Amino acid sequence: MTSAASRDIDWDKLRTAARDAMSRAYAPYSGYPVGVAALVDDGRTITGCNVENASYGLGLCAECGLVSELHNSGGGRLTHFTCVDRDGDILVPCGRCRQLLHEFGGPELLLETPEGILSLSEMLPQAFGRDHLNK
Numbered sequence: 001m002t003s004a005a006s007r008d009i010d011w012d013k014l015r016t017a018a019r020d021a022m023s024r025a026y027a028p029y030s031g032y033p034v035g036v037a038a039l040v041d042d043g044r045t046i047t048g049c050n051v052e053n054a055s056y057g058l059g060l061c062a063e064c065g066l067v068s069e070l071h072n073s074g075g076g077r078l079t080h081f082t083c084v085d086r087d088g089d090i091l092v093p094c095g096r097c098r099q100l101l102h103e104f105g106g107p108e109l110l111l112e113t114p115e116g117i118l119s120l121s122e123m124l125p126q127a128f129g130r131d132h133l134n135k
């Protein structure tokens with residue numbers, strides 16, 4: 001389902017899962033809980049929330065939890081992704097997390113953004129990836 005991944009999935013349902021994860025975030029330092037949710041190519045839905053730390057720089061973005069959950073629940077490829085802020089509104093993933101998503105979804109991963117459904121190649125052009133290591 002990679003290159004042919006449909007944009008026509010239930011984004012409302014995926015966003016609800018992200019909001020649910022956001023409600024479990026640990027963000028006492030920023031006061032900015034984030035939740036993410038993604039579909040996997042076998043139909044699983046996985047989620048993540050940010051987990052901060054008293055040593056501020058060690059905080060984990062919600063996407064870190066998501067990719068850990070991806071592997072801890074069987075691996076696979078991400079096909080669709082959404083991210084929400086503390087108000088439950090659609091949020092763009094930070095730059096570092098776009099790279100995390102690229103590793104497990106590739107350039108064709110579809111993201112819900114404030115400007116509509118976009119591919120990761122549009123959000124992270126000319127991405128560095130594992131193919132570069134093999135050249």
Ligand code: THU
Nearest residue numbers: 030032034050061062093094097
């Ligand atoms: N954050 C995420 O969890 N994901 C993002 O893509 C953007 C930022 C978190 C990190 C930090 O805990 C809080 O939002 C404020 O930056």
